Amino acid sequence: MALRMLLYLGSWLIVYMNLEPALAALSSTRRLQILAWLKNPRRHFPPQVYGDLVKDGVCGVFIARKMRVSQPTASEHLKILHLAGLVRAKRIKQWTFYKRDEARITRIKKIISQTI
Numbered sequence: 001m002a003l004r005m006l007l008y009l010g011s012w013l014i015v016y017m018n019l020e021p022a023l024a025a026l027s028s029t030r031r032l033q034i035l036a037w038l039k040n041p042r043r044h045f046p047p048q049v050y051g052d053l054v055k056d057g058v059c060g061v062f063i064a065r066k067m068r069v070s071q072p073t074a075s076e077h078l079k080i081l082h083l084a085g086l087v088r089a090k091r092i093k094q095w096t097f098y099k100r101d102e103a104r105i106t107r108i109k110k111i112i113s114q115t116i
Contacts, residue, residue, distance in 0.1 A: 019115075022108050025084035031077050034063060035086060038100045051092045057099030 025031055037044040041053040045062050064074035078098055081087040085104045090097045 019108065019111055021080075021084040022086060022104075025080045025086055028077065028080075030067065031081055031086075034067070034077060034081065034098075035100060035105075037063070037066065038087065038098065041099070048097075050095065051090075051097045054099075056090055056092060057088065057097035059095050059097050061095065063098065 038058060041058050044066065045053055045058050047053070048059055048062070051057065051059065060074060060078055061071065063078065064071045067074055067077075078087065078089070078096075082089050082098070085101055086108075087098045088101050090099070
């Protein structure tokens with residue numbers, strides 16, 4: 001029983017401590033737009049030579065083009081989303097592909113609704 005309680009508190013603490021970077025990441029309209037696009041990638045991005053839009057994610061180059069910003073600017077936004085745990089990054093050849101981490105997003109929504 002005590003071990004179960006410690007495991008529960010430990011997992012809650014890990015998620016709660018990671019809430020701040022997620023909230024900071026969500027404070028940008030650009031990053032919110034990226035998350036919205038990634039929710040339905042086939043609707044918002046063209047087919048890719050490498051990587052499936054849904055299974056592997058969207059190439060960072062396509063995200064930069066859609067945002068109409070340089071690749072370093074898009075990469076910084078994607079890095080923040082990745083560090084917050086809102087997106088997953090996957091390398092294929094020399095490109096990085098991004099997709100939403102739906103499980104993490106669901107946990108963050110739950111924590112926010114319970115906290116506020």
